[in-house]
Amino acid sequence: MTTVTTMKSISYKNIASPKGFKATGIHCGLKHKKKDLALLVSDVPASVAGVFTTNVFQAAPLLVTKEVVQTTGKMQAIIVNSGNANSCTGKQGMADAYTMQQKTAEKLGINPNLVGVASTGVIGEIMKMEPLLEGIQKLYPIDELEGAMGFAQAIMTTDTVTKNTSYKTTIDGKEVIFAGTAKGSGMIEPNMATMLGFITTDANIESNHLQAALKSITDVTFNSITVDGDTSTNDMVVVMANGLAENNTLTPDHPEWESFVQTLHAVSQDLAKMIAKDGEGATKLIEVEVQGAATDEEARKVAKTVVGSPLVKTAIFGSDANWGRIIAAVGRSGAKFDPNEVKIKIGDANLVEKGEPIPFSEEDLFNYLKQHEVKITVELNQGDGQGLAWGCDLTYDYVQINATYRS
Known part of the structure; x- marks a missing residue:
């Protein structure tokens, strides 16, 4: 892809950089000490797109999020835990994932079908719901760097560093900001695995066009990394676009469509390379x-x-x-x-x-x-x-x- 002249990297690289997004991360008790519960929220329902692991075994939280993306087309929040993948956990796992969705919605006062769920950690263990549900009540997302860094830390498993990036561009004379946070340092393979990626933007775009852009970009970014050839059960990339930049609605016919696509590509490629570089035990x-x-x-x-x-x-x-x-x-x-x-x-x-x-x-x-x-x-x-x-x-x-x- 050619470089967009208006696209610039932002020094304050955090998931809450675009207008109207807030984030936080805390320790709730799924892990011994480290942060393990995170929340990302938009002030308004956002257009949403997602790509998901192709593993036949798909974890309960992934199925809940896929349902939101494919049937609602809007997302206002996503709740994320580390320390337990809630994968291969049967009917109990599905019930627990829906409970996470419901309780987060109640906490925020929004419809449950606007809440995504993501989990990462050990496969095959039933979720410890008591500390998790208590933790949800302690989540207070903010639009400051501290909240975004807490979010990035709480989604980590074997990662050695947080993975954050952010860019801005101009569309219809409006500043549009893109930001991304990811986790993943092993089991990364084309069609994804043990990777969670979250991208926010205040661009104004409908979900169908956002989905098409993400799919094409994923093929040359997230699906072009590999650490060990394995493909896991939980992994996803979700993009939320809340429209608060107030540009004209983006479509492939918009004269600055390529500015949008190329900036989204830059965020995705940065995160993909960070994941590859942070492969478990990697030095190069x-x-x-x-x-x-x-x-x-x-x-x-x-x-x-x-x-x-x-x-x-x-x-x-x-x-x-x-x-x-x-x-x-x-x-x-x-x-x-x-x-x-x-x-x-x-x-x-x-x-x-x-x-x-x-x-x-x-x-x-x-x-x-x-x-x-x-x-x-x-x-x-x-x-x-x-x-x-x-x-x-x-x-x-x-x-x-x-x-x-x-x-």
Whole structure:
């Protein structure tokens, strides 16, 4: 996508930056000490769009939120807990998710079908409802940084950092603000997993057009990251647009539609890269760019295969310029290409040209691979297709974190 000249990153990166949004996060007792209950609220019902995990097992809170998105088309609040996924918990899990929705609605004095629910944590454990319901009564969202940071902290599980971003642009002469917060540091895979993403904007747009924009953007952002190849049960990205910027209603025919789409894309891509960079135990962000594929879809397929390869990931962790692992991943991606036309680069170093190795400095490349961000470029010379994917290295700590997750 080309850059929108009016789009600017905002230094105060918080989910409550757009007009009319408030947030908070507290400790209610689902976790031992850390914050574990969060609330995001709009002053008015907002247009809503959502994308959800493709895992056949879908958690109760996700089903409740999907119902709001698909049947109501409006959302005014979303209640989020960490420490328990409320997934694979049967009829009791559904009842608990609806209770979370109902009690949040009562707390705010709004209709329950305007409340979304999200949960993250251990799968297969019944929710501890008493501390959770007591916690809901203690939630007082505010439009200040403190509330937004509390929200970002309360949705974390194995994350090492909060993930926040914000941009502003101009539409119809009105300043329009976009903000996003996400959690996720493992089990991230195309079509999402163990990831929650929340995006707010004060743009004026109907839900159907917002849904179409989010779906297209998700394919090249959240669905282009991978940490370990697993796909979980709870994960979603929800966008709320409350219209308080008072621009003219956005549609694909609006002259500044692209400004809206590209700013939403920037927020989504920032969050996706933050999640990939914060992979469990990760020390490096890996970006794979594929050029010259037959189609954009083929390019993304190759990029995701390379960045998701355990052998590539471990080579990057060890700062080993083993390009054979890269070319092997390209070859098993399922994309169609002529192996005699392939070019591979790590950083600025050319390693393969026309499918054949070329000399490079091992020392220089070793030093490059020690950096915290590594870029791999694959040129297929088959067409104009381009694609990007992001992931992280695979470390000793990843095994330790996941071997002891429940303890």
